[in-house]
């Protein structure tokens with residue numbers, strides 16, 4: 001199973017002081033690469049609250065492993081992506097007031113904007129994934145739109161307060177992953193995964209990749225980033 005490391009939270013720490021380059025998400029990306037990550041994930045938000053254009057450019061220029069750019073379908077961001085040329089673009093919903101990405105992207109509601117973005121991104125040779133809730137309707141729609149990768153939102157599973165709801169949310173992810181796999185899609189999953197809950201999701205054989213940010217960057221305060229990444233990798237394996 002592949003592991004993508006989201007380094008946005010290193011930029012969040014930098015922005016807490018509004019200083020130029022410390023701590024550096026670029027250094028974190030290179031450290032992730034050295035410590036066994038398969039890809040680096042960054043989210044260039046419309047409000048640039050953490051990752052900036054300059055971070056994205058520098059990371060893309062020097063990174064040897066895959067770069068996955070999380071992005072909205074806003075035409076300005078799509079144009080930036082077509083120039084940046086990340087290996088993969090993951091389309092996420094974006095609301096200015098949210099603390100983090102709250103729900104999945106709705107392929108039905110946003111179809112018009114998505115189709116326009118897909119056209120431009122594909123023309124630039126960028127592979128596209130969509131971050132969606134674990135719903136069969138969304139997965140089938142992704143297939144209909146000829147999207148070849150999806151990322152399942154694991155937030156509800158991770159935040160479940162009771163064992164019953166945890167089991168229910170797990171089943172939703174399991175069934176969604178199986179359906180997507182059976183349809184021939186590349187299946188990623190992420191959001192809220194941590195050292196306690198990752199094993200259960202990593203056990204789903206239909207999932208190809210996990211994308212994890214907050215827990216690994218947080219644990220790096222105590223362990224250092226290389227060890228925090230290796231500890232997560234051990235759990236996933």
Ligand code: PXP
Nearest residue numbers: 101131190191192211212213214
């Ligand atoms: N995948 C997507 C699409 C996300 O938006 C995020 C959060 O930026 C993550 C994975 C990682 O979530 P977390 O930081 O909770 O591990």
